[in-house]
Amino acid sequence: MAQFFKAKPNKSKQLSSKLSLEITQLDHLGAGMAQYQGKVVFVAGGLPDEKVTVQLTEQKKNYAKAKLIKIDQASAQRREPNCPHYVECGGCDLQHLDVAAQRDHKQNALIDLMSKLGRDLVADEIVAPAITGEAWHYRRRARLATVFDKNTNHLQLGFRQTASSKIVSITQCNVLAKPLSDLITPFAANLNQLKSKSNLGHLELSQAENGLFAVLRVTKILPASDIRWLTEFAATHDICLLLQDNDNQLTQLHPQLLTEAGKQKVTLPFYSLAAENHPQQTVRCEFTPSNFVQVNGPINHDMVTQAVSWLDPQADERVLDLFCGVGNFSLPLASSAAKVIGVEGVPDMVQQAKNNAALNQLDNLSFHHADLSADLTHEKWLGKIDKLLLDPARAGAFESLQWLKKMRPKKVVYVSCNPASLARDSKVLIDQGYQLSKIGMVDMFPQTHHIEAMALFELNVS
Missing domain, CATH: 2.40.50.140 (Nucleic acid-binding proteins)
Structure with missing residues (x-):
């Protein structure tokens, strides 16, 4: 059979x-x-x-x-979610919990994960006050996805659904900066008026100190009528609107600025950070749509200030900033007159960081490109340093810390967006003779489960 x-x-x-x-x-x-x-x-x-x-x-x-x-x-700490899209949208998964309780949970979760390395590792006296801010409308940047339905000839604009690739069409976002949230509905209506709406990709919205920015990904050249329509929309809503093509080249629609060579000059968004030892001065950090920047501006400002304070860079010291991005920590560190070296794995961000150093006239700051998960033996910047700052992605800095013996910094500030990888990497530091001196939660993403943290390790010389 x-x-x-x-x-x-x-x-x-x-x-x-x-x-x-x-x-x-x-x-x-x-x-x-x-x-x-x-x-x-x-x-x-x-x-x-x-x-x-x-x-x-x-x-x-x-x-x-x-x-x-x-x-x-129900728990006494349960709250009615503030967002009409909460059930479907996969973004803010803790809106049902009171904000104060959210912060307590995050701080306790961080301490619990770190305490598993040793019962006495996280004593009460080393736990720093949490860095907190506004619970709503705090995001200065967001990327919205688009999906075109050829059957209905309609373009959806929104965020990904929970545990799905489907799009939730949204009308507002209560964690997005209010001016950006207010743009979602008119942008969706505007994009649906375009002839070439089937050739549109994601839409990125940013709020910077020099205005509101929107970057629209286009997969094909738009017809002149669509360009005119988008330009008028940008002028009406006072947005700096950029088109990004398949080669990541940017074209600015409003306003039109030309360089001396007759080429178009693209206006870049920027934010400011306090200069170390110069409270009345700031450093300016520009970024492009492809660059990573922290989405919570006020929290980022306080986080950078705390990191620089914990490191306490001196003029005669050599400071290394690994996973430096466009210079978020490097620029304020260099304003202390210490020699600062920034290293980043994304070439475009390294170039933007160099541009930012030149923009702020910091000649004691250099940037280098390197794969920080690879063999660093022959990197010229690797050597004895006085202070080290780490700001890795969720995977952590485990591979980079294998070179700790060669660097041998007196202090290490580790900024983490994943307490699990921070706990794992802390063991490497402790095994190499460092002790945890301070640790604190950074509430970068209220209404979500995400935990940002900062830890200070000091070399035990006894």
Whole structure:
């Protein structure tokens, strides 16, 4: 008899019957945690002290995940989400928790992760006050996706849906700076008037000290009528509108500025940071659409100020800034008169950082391109330094810290957007003779589970 293959049902993905659980705490990703049949069950949307009805959606050997069906007994810290798109949009996943409770959770989650390295590692006296700011309308930058439906001839503008590639059409964003949020609806209507709307990519909105900026990705050259329409829209809303082509080249639509050579000059957005030891002076940091910058301006300002204060650079010292970006920390550090070296893995950002050094007339600051996860043996900038600043991506700085013996800085300030990788990398520092002197939470992303942190390590010379 012929036998045919029949796939076995995936038991780990099968839905359970409805269960009643009690949430006891949040994990560091903001999900509620409960116990069921000896397993930890993660319930997105659940809060501590809540009794909930759930349905298991995934079961593993040591844990399970569940879908929140109903809140039977709500926490006193539960709040009605402020955003009409909250249920669908995948952005702000902690709006249902009181802001003060959000910050307490993040600080506790950070300390808990770090304390796993050693019970006495995070004493109360080394925990710095959290850096906090406005809970709403704090984002100075956002990228909105577009999807064109040829059947309806309609262009959707919005954010990605939770755990999906689908787009949620939005009319507002309550964590985006108010002037940018107010642009979403008119921009969506305007783009749908274009003849070539099927050739549009994402839309990036930015608020800078020199105005509002919008960058529209285009996959083909737009017809003249579309250019006129967009130019009028930019003038009406007082936006600096840039088109970005497939080669990442920028064309500015409003206003038209020419260089002495007759070529178009693109206006770049910028923000200012306090100059070290010169409270009345600032350094100017320009960036382009492809550059990474911190989205929360006031928090970034306070974070940079704290990092420079903790490092305490002196005029005769050599300071290394790894993962330096466009100079967010390097520029203020160099204003202290110390010799500063910035290293970044993205070539375009290295060039922009060099431009920023020249713009601020800082000749004690140099920038270099390097893959910081690779072999750095032959890098000329690698050597003995006095102070080190690290601001890596979520993956952390584990590979870079393998060169710690060669650098041997007296102080290390580690700025982290992932406390799990910070905890892992802290072990490398501690094993190399450093002690954790200060640590604090930075609330860069209110209404979300994301935890930014800063830690100071000092070389133990005893």
